[in-house]
Amino acid sequence: MKILTTLMVLMMVSSTHALAQQQGHLDVTTSVQKEEVTVDESGQSETKLVEANTVVPGDRVIYTITFRNTSEETAENVVITNPIAESLTYVAGSAFGPGAIIEFSVDGGQTYALAEELTVTEDGETRSAHPGDFTHIRWAMQNELAAGAQGTARFAAVLD
Amino acid sequence: METLAPVPESCHQPGRAVRSALFCYRLHDDLGLKLDKHPTITDTGNRGLPLAAALAVIGLFGAMPVLAAGTPAGTLIENTATVSFDLAGTPISLQSNTTTITVVERIDVVVTLQSSQLLVSPSAVDQAVLFRVTNTGNGNETFSLLIDSTLVGDDFDPVPAVPAIYFDSDGSGDFNVGDLAYDPGVNDPVLTADASVDVFLVNDIPGTALNGQVGFTQLTATSTTGTGVPGTSYAGLGDGGVDAIIGTTQGEAAAVGEYLVSNVELSFVKTQAVADPFGGTEPVPGATITYTVTVEVTSAGIASASALSDPIPVYTTYVPDSIRLNAAAISDGADADAGELDTSGAPTVVVRLGDLTQADGIQTVVFQVTID
Incomplete structure (x- = not known):
């Protein structure tokens, strides 16, 4: 009986280890906040970031993606991809990510390019892409992510 | 009359x-149709796919949401990030948690x-x-x-x-x-x-x-x-x-x-002159009557879209092409000019004078009939 219990504990440990491997030793978390502007008695307005559970058209929301290397090894070629929801319009210039080349897609994530290089063909005419055309954002980290290190990617969008 | x-x-x-x-x-x-119950639309960010599907469902109700006023109340906006990387030479791809925000009204x-x-x-x-x-x-x-x-x-x-x-x-x-x-x-x-x-x-x-x-x-x-x-x-x-x-x-x-x-005061005067076939002024059969109607605004204000409507008297016949407005000929047909002989009922001379003010002065309409 005692042996059996020990075996079960061993099995649990090994399965937890397998799960961790499966998860890939990188934690990635997204959170979303919105800007809330308050005006005090003297008329000074203050913009605060608050948790965004509910939004109304015109609200500006900020998505933050944090990733941490929980493994013992160095992660290479770290790339974060985030779709921009249909009812959101990306705020030009808002994407942020230290050490990352930030590119955008206008074709549902199939191809990516720098914002100023993207074009859209509409009614047979090709024009420069607008932030409203962007469907995805991609952050390609130029540096390795050492064991235990953490990175951040962020962008803002306005609810249509 | x-x-x-x-x-x-x-x-x-x-x-x-x-x-x-x-x-x-x-x-x-073209889209302002009524939705009795607002269906929930989940916007997962995969542009073009789930939302299109949601719209198709709405289509069954015979209405489309109007997006010009903003994203419809009740829409859920979900977001999931993906991270890919190489660990010890092995490519790995992971998804983050999913955040959901609700569009309120x-x-x-x-x-x-x-x-x-x-x-x-x-x-x-x-x-x-x-x-x-x-x-x-x-x-x-x-x-x-x-x-x-x-x-x-x-x-x-x-x-x-x-x-x-x-x-x-x-x-x-x-x-x-x-x-x-x-x-x-x-x-x-x-x-x-x-x-x-x-x-x-x-x-x-x-x-x-x-x-x-x-x-x-x-x-x-x-x-x-x-x-x-x-x-x-x-x-x-x-x-x-x-x-x-x-x-x-x-x-x-x-x-x-x-x-x-705009209590516009109008003065208007109608006079007639008879010319008989014998050079006199007797109203006998064959004599011609020339009617002259003058219209004038005599107060402040605008008499908007003023129109003169004057039926041809019984026992007389209208003289074709005899209508004049301020001495200018007005054709009998219903066309682009300011008047006509309206024959849809009893023959009636119609002249449209437009928006009149005191500054327009006297408007003079003339037409002729012969006595039967």
Whole structure:
């Protein structure tokens, strides 16, 4: 009986280890906040970031993606991809990510390019892409992510 | 027999009328249809796929959400990031948690005046001014309507008719017998996002109003969910039970229409000259009668769209091509010029004088008949 219990504990440990491997030793978390502007008695307005559970058209929301290397090894070629929801319009210039080349897609994530290089063909005419055309954002980290290190990617969008 | 009527210009608004179960809304875009129940749309960010599917579901209800006023209340916006990397030479791809935010209802309304300043006479009844109430929020909203004709800043107070508020049910832009009266709390207009309804305020003009005086009448539309400073929240009172938040219009809007008393005084004189076939002036068969009608505005104001309508007397026959306006020939046919011989009923000389003021001076219309 005692042996059996020990075996079960061993099995649990090994399965937890397998799960961790499966998860890939990188934690990635997204959170979303919105800007809330308050005006005090003297008329000074203050913009605060608050948790965004509910939004109304015109609200500006900020998505933050944090990733941490929980493994013992160095992660290479770290790339974060985030779709921009249909009812959101990306705020030009808002994407942020230290050490990352930030590119955008206008074709549902199939191809990516720098914002100023993207074009859209509409009614047979090709024009420069607008932030409203962007469907995805991609952050390609130029540096390795050492064991235990953490990175951040962020962008803002306005609810249509 | 002559009639000369200054016709107040009324507002004709283009617009497409669609009849609903309650009454007729005038819709000003092709999408402003009514959703009884707002379906939930989940926006996962995979542009083009799930939302298109959601729209297809809405299509089954025979309506489309109007996105111009903003993302519909009740929409869920989900976000999941993906991270890919190489660990010890092995490519790995992971997904983050999914965040979900709910689009709540924003209550906003706009009222716009559609009529130009309405020219009225003292004691005129049922003078209608047209307004448009537009739901500029992102959900279905019900609005109550209120008239106020006792505003400050004008010269007289118009007197609201009973009832005083009507829907432009037939979408004509003109107040007429088919238009449905507004009954507060009974047929408050229910508008989808971006939809609008045209509303008349109907007032009588007091007999004491003087020429040149102005009277104001105001339409206020108020969300029945609530009003307040922007950001005021009504928990659970939005479409599908989401919260409702008061937008920048504070859930209430108003517009003011104007009446201008234009009691135009007109002088008009008709004379006749007979020429008989024998060089005399006897009204015998074969004699020609030349009628001369002069019209003049003798007060301030505008006689809008004035028209002279003068039937040919019995036992006489109109002399073809004899109509003159200020000595210029007017053809008999109904064409682009200012008049004609209207033969749709009893032959009648019709001359349109347009908008006349004192500055236009005397207008002279001449035509001839022969005695049978």
